[in-house]
Amino acid sequence: xxxxxxxxxxxxxxxxxxxxxxxxxxxxxxxxxxxxxxxxxxxxxxxxxxxxxxxxxxxxxxxxxxxxxxxxxxxxxxxxxxxxxx
Numbered sequence: 001x002x003x004x005x006x007x008x009x010x011x012x013x014x015x016x017x018x019x020x021x022x023x024x025x026x027x028x029x030x031x032x033x034x035x036x037x038x039x040x041x042x043x044x045x046x047x048x049x050x051x052x053x054x055x056x057x058x059x060x061x062x063x064x065x066x067x068x069x070x071x072x073x074x075x076x077x078x079x080x081x082x083x084x085x086x
Contacts, residue, residue: 002042003083005052007063010037012056017041019052019078026055047085051078 005017015032018024021043032039032054039054051072054061062069063079072078 002044003081004040004042005032005054005063006038006040007032007054007056007065008038009054009056012039014057015039016055017043017052018055019050021045021050021052045081045083047083050081050083052081053078 007015009015012034015034016026016030017032018026018030022030030041032041051070052063054063060076062077066079066081068080069077070080
């Protein structure tokens with residue numbers, strides 16, 4: 001099932017979505033598409049529990065629209081998403 005990740009970052013030049021679903025890689029497959037000040041990316045994920053973050057112009061940040069978070073080993077916040085079978 002696809003999960004659409006979105007973040008508002010009108011000033012950003014590039015935004016990536018990365019997480020344990022892609023080994024925290026920053027590459028073309030994790031680059032998000034700009035859309036009127038928001039950035040969007042549909043990621044096909046198997047059912048499971050995932051940690052993720054956005055990288056906005058090199059700055060790692062949790063998802064401001066997602067209250068579900070936990071502290072990662074580096075003392076920063078990861079956002080959490082649960083993917084269930086439809």
